[in-house]
Structure formats: C-alpha cells, structure tokens
Amino acid sequence: MFDVIVRGGTVVDGSGAPGFQGDVAVKDGKIAAVGQVSGEARQVIDASGRVVAPGFIDPHTHFDVQLLWDGAAKPALEHGVTCVVPGNCSLSLAPLKAADRRAVVGMFQQIEEMPPEAFTTAFEWTWEDFAGYRAAIEKGLSINVAPLVGHSVIRLWVMGPAAQERAATPGEIAAMQDLLRECLDAGAVGLSTSFVDLDEHGRPVPSRYAQAEELDALAAVLGEYGRMLQVVPEFYATDITIARIDQLADLSIRHNIPTTFSPLFDTLAVPDNAERAIARVEEQFARGARVWPQMQTRPIDISFSLLRPSLFFARLPRWVRILRQPLDQRLAALRDPETREKMLADLGPDGGEAMFGRLIARGGDACPRALVGKTLSQIAKDRGQPAGLALIELSLENGLDVAFLSAGQGHQVTDRIGPMLAHPLVHIGASDGGAHLASFSTYGDTGYLFSEFVRKAGAMSLEKAVAKITSETADIWGLKDRGRLQPGLAADIVVFDAATIDREDELPVFDMPGDGMRYTRAARGVDTVLVNGAVAYSGGAYTDAKSGVVCV
Amino acid sequence: MAELSRQRRFVTPGPGETVEQLAARAMPDQPLESAVDRIKSWNLHVFAMRRPPGLMLGSDVIFVEPPVTHA
Numbered sequence: 001m002f003d004v005i006v007r008g009g010t011v012v013d014g015s016g017a018p019g020f021q022g023d024v025a026v027k028d029g030k031i032a033a034v035g036q037v038s039g040e041a042r043q044v045i046d047a048s049g050r051v052v053a054p055g056f057i058d059p060h061t062h063f064d065v066q067l068l069w070d071g072a073a074k075p076a077l078e079h080g081v082t083c084v085v086p087g088n089c090s091l092s093l094a095p096l097k098a099a100d101r102r103a104v105v106g107m108f109q110q111i112e113e114m115p116p117e118a119f120t121t122a123f124e125w126t127w128e129d130f131a132g133y134r135a136a137i138e139k140g141l142s143i144n145v146a147p148l149v150g151h152s153v154i155r156l157w158v159m160g161p162a163a164q165e166r167a168a169t170p171g172e173i174a175a176m177q178d179l180l181r182e183c184l185d186a187g188a189v190g191l192s193t194s195f196v197d198l199d200e201h202g203r204p205v206p207s208r209y210a211q212a213e214e215l216d217a218l219a220a221v222l223g224e225y226g227r228m229l230q231v232v233p234e235f236y237a238t239d240i241t242i243a244r245i246d247q248l249a250d251l252s253i254r255h256n257i258p259t260t261f262s263p264l265f266d267t268l269a270v271p272d273n274a275e276r277a278i279a280r281v282e283e284q285f286a287r288g289a290r291v292w293p294q295m296q297t298r299p300i301d302i303s304f305s306l307l308r309p310s311l312f313f314a315r316l317p318r319w320v321r322i323l324r325q326p327l328d329q330r331l332a333a334l335r336d337p338e339t340r341e342k343m344l345a346d347l348g349p350d351g352g353e354a355m356f357g358r359l360i361a362r363g364g365d366a367c368p369r370a371l372v373g374k375t376l377s378q379i380a381k382d383r384g385q386p387a388g389l390a391l392i393e394l395s396l397e398n399g400l401d402v403a404f405l406s407a408g409q410g411h412q413v414t415d416r417i418g419p420m421l422a423h424p425l426v427h428i429g430a431s432d433g434g435a436h437l438a439s440f441s442t443y444g445d446t447g448y449l450f451s452e453f454v455r456k457a458g459a460m461s462l463e464k465a466v467a468k469i470t471s472e473t474a475d476i477w478g479l480k481d482r483g484r485l486q487p488g489l490a491a492d493i494v495v496f497d498a499a500t501i502d503r504e505d506e507l508p509v510f511d512m513p514g515d516g517m518r519y520t521r522a523a524r525g526v527d528t529v530l531v532n533g534a535v536a537y538s539g540g541a542y543t544d545a546k547s548g549v550v551c552v
Numbered sequence: 553m554a555e556l557s558r559q560r561r562f563v564t565p566g567p568g569e570t571v572e573q574l575a576a577r578a579m580p581d582q583p584l585e586s587a588v589d590r591i592k593s594w595n596l597h598v599f600a601m602r603r604p605p606g607l608m609l610g611s612d613v614i615f616v617e618p619p620v621t622h623a
Contacts, residue, residue, distance in 0.1 A: 167567035167610050195611050204609055211610035212564050234613075237597060243562050243613040279557075286554035317603070 002041035009047025013485040014054040016467035029533035055082025055492030061433035071140035080494035087148030090194035094133035106200035112435035117514030131186040141548030151193035155206040163206035190228030223255030249289035262294030263430040267410035294429035299412035351386025366398035418459025437518035444503025444521035451502035491533035501525035
C-alpha cells in the first residue's frame with residue numbers, strides 16, 4: 001500500500017528526458033515508483049491532462065524571517081516551489097548575537113526592503129546560533145529550506161562593530177572559519193557574501209571589508225564540506241562582474257567548491273553585459289571552475305509610493321533619507337519649501353522629467369481614478385508642473401498613497417533573455433523571493449518561465465525548463481535527494497497544467513506583520529504540490545501539512 | 553587547462569592601503585601622481601560614485617588599466 005499515487009499524468013521527471021504517460025507512487029515521504037504503477041494507495045491524485053514534475057527549487061530568496069511565521073513561504077509554494085534557499089547576499093538571521101539584531105534588521109530593511117515590524121512583532125527571537133535558527137523555523141515548515149549563512153553576520157559575530165571598520169586579524173579569520181564550520185554542521189548549505197550592499201546608514205556591509213585572504217579562508221572551509229559560495233557582485237558594471245567571475249573561479253578551483261553569483265541582468269543600456277559575462281563563465285568552466293550565473297526570468301518593474309522607502313530612489317540618497325523617516329516627519333519634510341527645493345535640485349535641470357516622466361500612476365487606495373494609467377509626464381503637464389514637483393504634490397494631496405510603476409527597467413526583451421536562460425551554464429534563479437516587498441512581486445518566476453519562454457517564445461522545451469529549475473538546481477547546490485522523480489528521492493512533486501501555468505497579475509496585499517503591504521502574484525495552472533510526500537497545496541488552497549524540512 | 557581571454561587587469565587593496573600606495577605597487581614604472589590620477593579615472597565606482605568618495609575596501613576590485621577594447 002502506497003501513501004499516495006499521482007495517476008495518469010505526463011511525467012516530466014526533471015532529467016530533461018521527454019515526458020511520458022505514467023504514475024508516481026509515494027511511500028514514507030519518498031518516491032517509491034515511477035511508471036505504470038499497480039497497487040493501491042491511501043490517496044490517489046488524478047493527474048490526467050496534467051504534467052507531474054519534481055518540485056521547483058528557488059536558489060535565491062530572502063525568506064529568512066517570513067519562515068518564522070509562514071512555513072509555506074507563501075505564495076512561493078503554490079507556484080510549485082518546494083525548496084527555497086534563504087540567507088543570500090551576506091545576510092542571514094544566524095549566527096547573530098542579541099546585541100547585533102538591530103543592526104542586521106537595518107541591513108535587511110535597507111537592502112531587501114523588508115519592514116522592521118516583520119522582525120519585531122511576529123515571533124519570539126530566542127536564538128543566537130545557527131542551530132537555534134534552524135530549530136525555530138523547523139517548528140512549522142511546509143516547504144523545504146536549504147539556508148545559506150551570511151558572511152556579514154559571521155563577521156559581525158566575531159569582530160563586533162570593527163566588522164564595518166577594518167580587515168580581520170589572522171585570529172579573527174580563524175574564529176570565522178570555526179563559526180562557519182559550526183553553521184555548516186548545523187545545516188547551512190553554504191556561505192553568501194556581498195560586494196555591493198550598504199546598511200541603513202549608508203555604510204558598506206561587513207562582508208565588504210574582508211580582504212581576499214579572509215574570503216579565501218572561508219572558501220577553504222566550504223571546500224571541506226563541498227558547499228556553495230554565493231556572491232552578489234557589482235552587476236551594473238560588466239568589467240567588475242567579469243573580475244568577480246575570475247575571483248570566484250580561482251576560489252572554485254583552489255577549494256573545489258561550487259560558486260554562484262546573482263543577479264546577472266540583461267539590459268539594453270549595456271547590450272553586451274550578459275553576453276560578455278556568460279562568455280567569461282564559459283571560459284572559466286573550460287578551465288575547471290564552477291561559477292554559475294543566476295538569471296531571473298521576469299522583467300524588472302518597480303512600483304512605489306512615497307508611503308515607504310523604495311529601491312527606485314537608490315540613486316537619490318536625500319530622497320531615501322527623507323522617505324525613511326516616520327510618517328509625520330516625512331510629511332513635514334515633503335511640505336518644507338527648503339527641503340523640497342533641495343530634493344528637486346537633486347533631479348537635475350529638467351525637474352525630474354528624464355527620471356520620473358515615464359512613471360505610470362498604477363493605483364493606491366487614494367489615487368484619483370482618472371489618473372490611473374497616465375504617465376507622470378502627462379500628469380505634470382496637465383498640472384503645469386515639473387515631473388518631480390508633480391510627484392511630490394500629487395502624493396501629498398492623497399496622503400502619499402499614490403502608487404507609481406516604473407516598467408521595463410531592464411531584462412525585458414524575451415528574444416534576448418530566452419536563449420540565455422536556456423544556456424547550459426546559466427542557472428535560473430535570482431527571484432529574491434520574500435524581499436523588495438513594496439517594490440515588486442518576487443513570486444511566480446517559475447510560472448513566467450513556462451508561459452513566456454516555453455509556450456510563447458519556444459526558447460526551450462517543457463522538459464528542459466523543468467530540468468533547469470529542478471535537477472540542474474539540485475545538482476548545482478548539492479541537494480542530493482531532490483530535483484528528480486526517481487525512486488528513493490524525496491517526494492517533492494508538482495502537478496500542473498502545461499497549457500496554463502503562469503503567474504497572475506501583481507497585486508498589493510496587506511498580510512505582513514503589522515498590516516504591512518507587499519506585492520504578490522498568485523499562481524495559475526498549478527493543481528497540487530506535495531512536499532516530502534504530503535499534499536501541501538491542492539485545488540487553490542494550502543493544507544495543514546507541515547512536512548517541510550531543512551534539506552541539506 | 554584552457555586559455556583565458558585577456559580581460560582588464562585589476563588588484564585588490566591591502567589592509568589600510570592608500571590609493572598612493574596601491575598606485576605605487578600596481579604601476580611602479582609610472583610617476584606616482586600620474587599613476588594615482590589614472591587609477592582614480594579607471595575606478596569611478598570607488599573614486600566618484602562611492603560615499604565618501606575614495607573609501608577603498610578590502611574586497612574592492614581596482615582596475616590598473618583602462619577598459620580593454622572588445623571586438
């Protein structure tokens with residue numbers, strides 16, 4: 001007697017081989033049989049007309065905190081994602097001394113655009129070490145987790161405030177190595193670091209103060225375990241990205257470790273950016289290195305209002321400082337003629353037309369309906385104001401609750417992106433799931449892979465797309481019992497309609513702690529998701545199953 | 553082992569190293585002032601775009617030649 005049989009679907013087993021009509025049987029959380037399965041099961045799932053595939057793996061997320069109150073990492077799971085990798089970009093929630101929590105929350109707030117209330121109101125922060133964090137999330141997981149440990153927090157643990165002041169001493173580097181070993185023993189899938197990020201005070205994050213010797217020493221520890229090094233490079237500058245690829249390649253070869261950098265964007269502003277980076281990756285793989293560029297499927301669209309700080313203003317530090325103030329102070333600053341004059345001066349002589357003119361009013365509870373869909377350039381012209389002033393005054397007139405969309409910021413040309421995603425050395429990922437909450441939805445990239453690049457563009461076959469986000473991801477990350485429908489492996493399974501799987505429209509929802517807002521996208525075409533053999537999502541609803549594990 | 557194509561040469565700063573010290577190390581045949589000026593001009597990500605400008609970090613990539621022309 002099996003626990004579950006998924007019957008009569010097109011089995012796309014994750015290997016890249018052609019799909020075939022068959023069944024998948026599950027017993028004790030593992031795949032027990034694949035093919036024409038006879039016998040009975042306690043639960044039979046009719047998959048006729050549907051694809052049955054391994055659960056998808058999302059290798060670049062920031063669900064670190066959300067997992068503490070939402071073990072499904074909603075809505076990731078309903079998109080068919082059965083394993084997420086949090087802890088990217090040098091930031092994790094362990095190891096972290098209580099005294100350093102505020103500083104790291106500030107980094108998450110600044111870098112990943114996550115509200116501080118998410119860290120203070122929804123759970124009791126009881127742990128300091130990595131094992132403690134693991135135990136805290138394991139209490140309620142519906143999804144599998146392969147957590148990275150962040151270089152910045154390791155540095156902070158060992159060096160305290162000096163982590164953002166200076167190079168480490170040999171003794172401090174040795175202490176970081178020991179701490180990394182402890183984290184890897186406790187279930188970390190690897191180490192993440194950042195070469196670009198700033199904290200909430202505009203200071204480089206701790207990992208950026210590391211000398212090459214420090215990173216080399218930590219990579220040596222990763223080599224003891226064969227674990228991953230993840231890096232966020234200066235993705236906006238091709239020459240620097242290539243230099244980072246070379247650094248990662250040297251570490252990969254010297255310590256026999258996999259490495260990955262994310263994101264790799266395509267942008268028409270620098271049309272050969274991704275092409276040159278991929279060419280260098282090819283050369284380094286030929287040399288024996290493993291340097292996997294992560295590329296997201298979705299275009300870059302950023303939404304914002306003046307109610308919250310936004311990534312959109314990253315190049316306007318004065319605006320960032322003002323928008324991060326409490327609401328009453330922010331309103332006062334936006335109304336203050338002297339402050340406003342300085343803000344407008346930051347936009348240049350055209351009054352913000354070049355920077356803001358193409359923004360589209362997309363809504364917000366207070367946005368006048370007649371304005372929805374109009375560009376800020378049109379709105380400003382109608383008001384007889386420069387674009388920057390129109391943005392501020394329109395927002396003030398409506399309690400700041402007017403949302404704007406900056407569409408097509410890059411990575412939006414399907415005919416360019418498709419062949420890159422299909423490239424054998426390009427790792428599909430970089431979703432940033434769980435981050436940038438009020439700027440854009442970080443969910444549904446897998447649905448978009450199928451709708452845009454399989455069905456619409458034909459950039460790759462269904463089987464290839466499934467393999468890219470299942471077996472290939474598992475192999476890259478060393479997740480040995482995931483990513484394939486194969487007897488003996490974990491029964492992470494998604495049943496979906498190949499003709500309709502997609503992401504729904506991006507919508508604001510208010511489900512974050514403290515009634516915080518985030519943009520999300522629901523799934524389309526995903527029928528059933530099993531995690532370690534238990535049905536975690538079915539027929540449009542989550543179940544009570546808590547079968548997720550830390551799967552390293 | 554496969555050959556790598558030529559890419560732009562770079563160094564990383566040593567602990568507490570100044571741009572003058574880095575320039576002397578990376579471009580020993582150049583007059584110091586000229587070497588510093590060149591390094592600053594080739595590394596706007598550190599010497600122009602960063603706040604405060606010129607704050608060098610141990611993890612930085614510092615180019616020691618201009619961009620390589622690609623066909």
